[in-house]
Amino acid sequence: MPVSSTSSSTTPTAELGGATARRVDYRHDLDGLRGIAIALVVIFHIWYGRVSGGVDVFLVLSGFFFTGMLLRRADTGSVGVVPTLRRTxxxxxxxxxxxxxxxxxxxxLLQPYTRWSDMSAQTLASLFYYQNWYLATSWTNYLAADPAVSPLQHLWSMSVQGQMYLVMLVAVAAVAWGCRRFGRTRLVALAVAGTFGALSIASFIYAAQGVSTQQGWNYYDTFARAWEPLVGALLAIAAPYISLPRIARSVLAIAGLAAVLACGWLVDGAARFPGPDALLPVxxxxxxxxxxxxxxxxxxxxVSRLLGTAPAVRLGSLAYSLYLWHWPILIFMLGERNIRSAGLVGGIAVITASLLLAYATNRFIEEPLRMRAEPTVSRSHRLRMGLAISTVGLLLIGGTAVWQVINGGKQQPVGNLDPVRYPGAEALANGAPVPQAEMRPTIQEAPADNSYPTRDNCISDFDTRAVITCEYGDTTAERTIAVVGNSHAEHWVPALHELALAHHFRLTVFLKMGCPLTxxxxxxxxxxxxxxxxxxxxEVIDRLAEDRPDWVFTTSTRPASDGGDETPDDYLDVWSALSNRDLNVLAIRDTPWLRRGDVRYRAIDCLAAGGDRFECGMKRTDALSPVDPAAAPAANFPQVYTLDLSNAVCEPEVCAVVEGNILVYHDEHHFTASYARSLAPELGRHLNPILGWW
Known part of the structure; x- marks a missing residue:
């Protein structure tokens, strides 16, 4: 996130190995650099759906400014941990x-109450500076704006900065205390440089490894990001001793500004930062x-003089507030218009509104309350404003915490439902009558009514490489079906579990979030x-070859980008790999994914906003191709048998979100466990001719 405009840009006075550094003038060019960086962040978020590298610029600057301030305090006395925290x-x-x-x-005012719980959790995460960890655990994509994305998602970088401020503050204070304790006060900067140098190297190596193993987590990970502000911190120590010829300064300035401007185009930051590719903006x-x-x-x-001109400097002074405002304004606008791109006019409107709010926030909130308040602002005015802000903050904490407690108790999995009152899929597949009854799971219950492996922690999450297995059904049976793939294979487990109990076979799951077998x-x-x-x-394919289950159950299709569904070539390669190991495959057609155009949405959000089961559903022709796309290619694999239960999920014209009094989806595209259980009879009718087990 942007460094607050009140941070001092003055190069620190420090002692390194006994040499006294000189103090230099205020760096207006770095204020201008902040302005350029925030402009790039906003423009790339609004129009290009890419990471600009501006946040990486901010993190380096934050390390530079903050460490310089700490060293100046250490040079003149105590660092002052508590006062520094208070001022920051x-x-x-x-x-x-x-x-x-x-x-x-x-x-x-604008979003259905089904989104309030997540927003309250993210509000608390933002206030207490752990938003990056909150997002990392769900691997939320920061690649581009989307109406389904949180309006607080951008605050992950503020959390990283806040955490690094705390680490650097404690580290410098500890080093300064140790040097004073042993009479080595002249070595404070040198000791800090050694500490931060070692930490930055370790962080860089960790980030480089993360790019190739778990980039979704890596992007938000403070340990992976730490090297960027630490580089700024090291530069704060070294800057007083930098003396370059004019030509070298000119080359560095031109190359630096060109790299900042081009970074968003040259590197896919969401896929590569903060790994070695982040060396470009850093x-x-x-x-x-x-x-x-x-x-x-x-x-x-x-170039430095250009960055120090009044317009760039003024934009830099607004950088912090502009960063805070632009993203939520963009997300709410996209959500209200149900679009994924702001367009030219919409983007200009977002920028205009963001600038106006940023100016007002800077002028009337930041400026009066900063460390060195302007003389024109009275102490009583600052106290009143501070009291008002504190009151709002406490109300936010209290309100969000209460909502979490109240709403959390309603999110419970649904037990077995009466099949007469809740026929679910049997209403479509077998003409079961549908009596009047309350929809189950309810809107409040739905988020928790997910498949059994998720509840039992029997699915590897986005950042778990290990193969996790669990057994369901008749665990003593000799006949086995292995359920393999991602969460779209997983959400069939409740139906398979019912069949396994009734017909005495065992289910073994090999599942990983976001990872169809590949x-x-x-x-x-x-x-x-x-x-x-x-x-x-x-590893899973090797395990299957060793364990020899009777059947491997996995998905055979996925939504196509232009509507309908498809069987990717990669799925055929998997079928070939399994067939080469003489494994029998049950390949089931994937479910419709709720989307309007290319914008995803949740059934519960639509229902909470007043939509009915048809309005919140999709046209069948938008969700599914006329014929199962897996059927034709499967004919080339004698050991691959396709399953298509679309008629137990969709009506002839529409894929509704409620059938037989049961809510079909607990999110955008996963069955509720309740609806999956209701699919067991129809799934059994499709499986019996293939398996011959009952």
Whole structure:
């Protein structure tokens, strides 16, 4: 996130190995760099759906400014952990509290109550600076804006910055105390440099490994991001001693600015940062800082002077508030218009609104409450404003916490339902009558009514490479079906479990979130590479060859980008790999994924907003191709048998979200466990001719 405009840009006075560094003038060019970086962040978020590298620039600058401030304090006395924390929070929290309060109000007014629980959790995560970890656990994609994306998602970077501030503060304070304790006060900067240097190397290596193993987690991971602000911190220590010839400063400045401007086009940051590719924005920032180090304004390269012009500096002063405001405004606008792209006019409107709110926030909230308040602002006014902001913050904490407690008790899995009152899929597949009854699971119950392996932690999550297995059905039986793949294979487990109990066979699950069984060299999920999916799949295929289950149950299709569904070539490669190991395959057609155009939505959100089961559903022709696309290619694999239960999920014209009084989906595209259980009779009718077990 952007460094607050109140951070000092003055190069630190420090002692390194006994040499006294000189103090230089305020770096207006770095304020301008903030302005350029925030402009790139906003533009790329709104129009290009890419990561610009601006956040990486901000993280380097934050390490540079914050460490410089700490060293100056250490040089003149105590670092002052508590006072520094107090001043930092006073500088950062007021604007964030105002934005969070506005987002909370907008959420209540504009979004269905089914989204309030997640938003309340993210509000708390943002206020207490762990939003990055909250997002990492669900591997939320930060590649592009989408109406389904949280309006608070961008605050992950603020959490990383806050955590790094705390680490750097404690580290510098501890080093300074140790040096004073042993009479080595002249070595504070040197000791800090050694500490931060070792940490930055370890973080960089960790981030580089994360790109190739778990990039979804890596993107948000503080340990992976730490090297970026630590590089800025090291530069704060070294900057007083940088003395470059004019030509070198000019080359560094031109190259640095060019790299900052081009970064978003040259590197897919969401898929590569904060790994080695992040050296581009980090190196560019280092170059721009070094280019203007230890020079007066007149001696600076023309690029630095350009960055120090009034418009760039003014934009830099608004960077923090502009960063806070632009993303929620964009997300709410997309949600209200049910689109994925703002377009030219919509984007300009978002930028205009963001700039106006950023100016107001900076002028009336940040400026009066910053560390060195302007003389025109009275102490009583600051106290009143501080009290108002604190009250709003406490209300946010209390309100969101209460909502979490109240709503959390309603999210419980549904037990077995009376099949007479709740025929579910049998109403479609077998003409079962549908009496009047309350929909189950209810809107509140739905998020928790997921498949058994998820409840039992028997599915590897996005960041778990290990193969996790569990057994269901008749666990003493000799006949076995292995359920293999991602969550779309998993959500058939409740139906298979009912059949397994009735007909005495065992289910063994090999499941991983976001990972259909694959033999692809570079599998992708949500536009990001997931190499651990490749490695996991290879181990599972080897395990299946060793365990020899009677059948392997997995999905055979997925939604096509232009409507309907398809069988990707990678699925055929998997069938070939299984057939080569003499394994029998049950390949089931995937379920419709709820979407309007290319915008995903949840059934419960639509129902909570007043839609009925048909309005919240999809046209069958949009969800499914006329013929199962797996049928034709499966004919080339004698050991692959396709299953298509679409007629037990969709009516002839529409795929509704409620059938037989049972809610079909607990999110955008996964069956509720209740609906999956109701599919057991129809699934059994399809399986019996193939298996011959009953």
């Amino acid at each position: 929070l006073r500088r950062l929290l007021p604007a964030m509290v105002v934005v969070l309060a506005a987002v909370a109000v907008a959420t209540v 190196g560019a920032t280092v170059a721009l800082i070094a280019a203007g180090a230890n020079t007066g304004a007149a001696e600076q390269p023309w 033999v692809a060299a570079e599998p992708m999920y949500k536009g990001l590479p997931i190499p651990d999916c490749r490695d996991w799949s290879q």
